Amino acid sequence: MTEIQNLLLEVKNLNIEFHDHLLPETVVYDFDLSVEEGEIIGIVGESGSGKSMTALAIAGLLSRHDMEKRGQILYDGTDLLTCPRSQLRRLQGKEIGMVFQEPMTSLNPVKRIGWQVEESLRIHTQMTKEERKKTAIRLLESVELTDAEKIYKLYPHELSGGMRQRVMIAAAIACEPKILIADEPTTALDVTIQAQIIKLLKKINEEKRTAILFISHDLSLVSRLCEKVVVMQGGYIVETGSTEDIFMHPKEEYTKKLIAAIPKCEKKQG
Amino acid sequence: MRKKKKNYNLIAGGILTGMMLLLIAAGIFYTPYDPNAMDPASKFAGISWKHLMGCDNFGRDVFSRVLQGSRTTLFVALCTVFIGTVCGVILGAVTGYYGGIVDEILMRINDAVFAFPSLLLALVFISILGPGKNNVIAALGVAFIPSFARIVRGEFLKYRNMDYVKSAKLQGAGDLRIMFVHILPNAMPVLLSAIMIGFNNAVLAEAGMSYLGIGVQPPEASLGRMLSEAQSYLFTAPAYAVFPGVVIIWMVLGFSLLGEGIGEKE
Numbered sequence: 001m002t003e004i005q006n007l008l009l010e011v012k013n014l015n016i017e018f019h020d021h022l023l024p025e026t027v028v029y030d031f032d033l034s035v036e037e038g039e040i041i042g043i044v045g046e047s048g049s050g051k052s053m054t055a056l057a058i059a060g061l062l063s064r065h066d067m068e069k070r071g072q073i074l075y076d077g078t079d080l081l082t083c084p085r086s087q088l089r090r091l092q093g094k095e096i097g098m099v100f101q102e103p104m105t106s107l108n109p110v111k112r113i114g115w116q117v118e119e120s121l122r123i124h125t126q127m128t129k130e131e132r133k134k135t136a137i138r139l140l141e142s143v144e145l146t147d148a149e150k151i152y153k154l155y156p157h158e159l160s161g162g163m164r165q166r167v168m169i170a171a172a173i174a175c176e177p178k179i180l181i182a183d184e185p186t187t188a189l190d191v192t193i194q195a196q197i198i199k200l201l202k203k204i205n206e207e208k209r210t211a212i213l214f215i216s217h218d219l220s221l222v223s224r225l226c227e228k229v230v231v232m233q234g235g236y237i238v239e240t241g242s243t244e245d246i247f248m249h250p251k252e253e254y255t256k257k258l259i260a261a262i263p264k265c266e267k268k269q270g
Numbered sequence: 271m272r273k274k275k276k277n278y279n280l281i282a283g284g285i286l287t288g289m290m291l292l293l294i295a296a297g298i299f300y301t302p303y304d305p306n307a308m309d310p311a312s313k314f315a316g317i318s319w320k321h322l323m324g325c326d327n328f329g330r331d332v333f334s335r336v337l338q339g340s341r342t343t344l345f346v347a348l349c350t351v352f353i354g355t356v357c358g359v360i361l362g363a364v365t366g367y368y369g370g371i372v373d374e375i376l377m378r379i380n381d382a383v384f385a386f387p388s389l390l391l392a393l394v395f396i397s398i399l400g401p402g403k404n405n406v407i408a409a410l411g412v413a414f415i416p417s418f419a420r421i422v423r424g425e426f427l428k429y430r431n432m433d434y435v436k437s438a439k440l441q442g443a444g445d446l447r448i449m450f451v452h453i454l455p456n457a458m459p460v461l462l463s464a465i466m467i468g469f470n471n472a473v474l475a476e477a478g479m480s481y482l483g484i485g486v487q488p489p490e491a492s493l494g495r496m497l498s499e500a501q502s503y504l505f506t507a508p509a510y511a512v513f514p515g516v517v518i519i520w521m522v523l524g525f526s527l528l529g530e531g532i533g534e535k536e
Contacts (some may be wrong), residue, residue: 068480089444093442106434108438109456111455119441123441171437
């Protein structure tokens with residue numbers, strides 16, 4: 001395949017420092033990353049390696065006080081770290097979508113599923129009520145939920161974890177964002193559902209050319225889904241490279257250890 | 271899937287409050303006598319078919335006055351709670367959601383107001399503004415703001431870091447939208463219970479202030495006003511004091527049960 005790769009997002013020298021305790025504490029050091037259209041990039045690392053912090057920073061969700069952020073996160077020429085809030089809000093949901101780890105708490109318990117999927121449409125588009133409903137149902141179908149019409153009217157507590165995560169994905173891709181950040185989207189789910197969600201993410205990537213930033217501690221999932229991998233430890237990038245390079249010829253000791261820790265039966269890749 | 275447990279508090283509270291509201295509504299269109307018409311001949315008349323609750327020291331029909339008085343009391347309580355809730359929700363939402371310096375400043379002011387007993391605060395207001403129904407509403411309303419603000423702030427603190435709030439933010443929702451469309455509905459059960467309790471306090475506070483003579487002014491009837499007038503004749507005409515008292519209890523009990531019932535539902 002010969003494609004013209006477009007640079008979507010560029011993170012340069014990102015440092016995140018907490019200031020809410022007596023001593024400042026740095027959780028991310030000199031993070032660099034560039035995301036091109038249609039790419040799936042995995043960020044892996046153990047707990048506390050700063051991968052989620054990086055994701056939140058890219059999503060523009062880190063609070064503006066209590067911490068200091070240095071560096072640049074460039075999206076289409078705008079620096080997400082310094083641009084005014086109103087401009088950031090115009091990008092959020094429309095250009096950047098995000099799926100969280102915990103499907104049980106990431107949906108508002110008092111709002112119907114349909115309402116929540118429609119939220120970003122309501123904010124970013126001028127669709128009429130009927131158009132929104134039609135779009136929402138189409139979205140729910142596209143994330144392979146059967147009986148979308150019925151689910152549209154349900155409340156989150158009436159759905160299972162896997163279904164909720166699909167709803168979250170539907171809500172995140174409602175405005176067809178160019179980048180989808182998935183922060184451990186499968187950690188809280190059981191293995192069969194994990195595989196389905198991974199397949200779904202891949203499908204979205206292929207159909208819409210959505211770039212996906214997949215954050216996980218699960219190397220086997222990353223190896224199945226991603227083209228490029230960033231390995232993080234203690235806030236530093238340990239190694240970056242194509243999935244093949246990282247898994248076949250790891251250079252760093254830490255990466256080798258991580259790969260050795262994958263349970264054996266997962267070795268046959270699907 | 272969903273288990274249905276009978277919510278007796280809600281049912282009982284609903285019935286009591288419903289009956290009360292019906293009576294008050296009926297009282298708007300029809301009272302057996304003009305509540306303010308005096309009839310010296312039936313001064314201190316006892317309970318009879320002619321005067322269901324007897325007559326007071328001016329020969330006014332107590333039943334008619336109770337109907338009118340409970341309407342006044344209810345109106346004062348409603349307005350008070352309305353002021354307290356609206357201002358309290360705005361204050362609580364802003365402080366709870368933003369936190370930081372805004373929260374510190376507003377909540378310290380809130381604490382200062384909270385430190386005064388609400389009735390005392392209302393008394394101070396009245397002594398500045400002068401007695402009368404509207405001033406009572408304003409005074410009690412302001413005195414009620416701090417407790418609502420506290421409750422709402424607590425709820426917002428609890429919800430502001432939930433994942434669904436983050437994801438709403440990420441969908442591009444503005445702060446106001448997040449506060450009032452995404453978070454507020456979650457705080458509703460707690461807020462509703464607080465409103466019911468506040469309502470009771472308002473009924474009692476209005477009665478108390480009218481009893482002290484600084485609330486609703488004569489000849490207009492209110493439940494507290496009637497109680498205060500009746501106390502001089504407690505032995506001559508006990509019925510005069512008993513009925514307004516019973517209606518206050520009825521009202522408060524109804525709303526308390528309703529509040530409990532709503533709290534239980536969650």
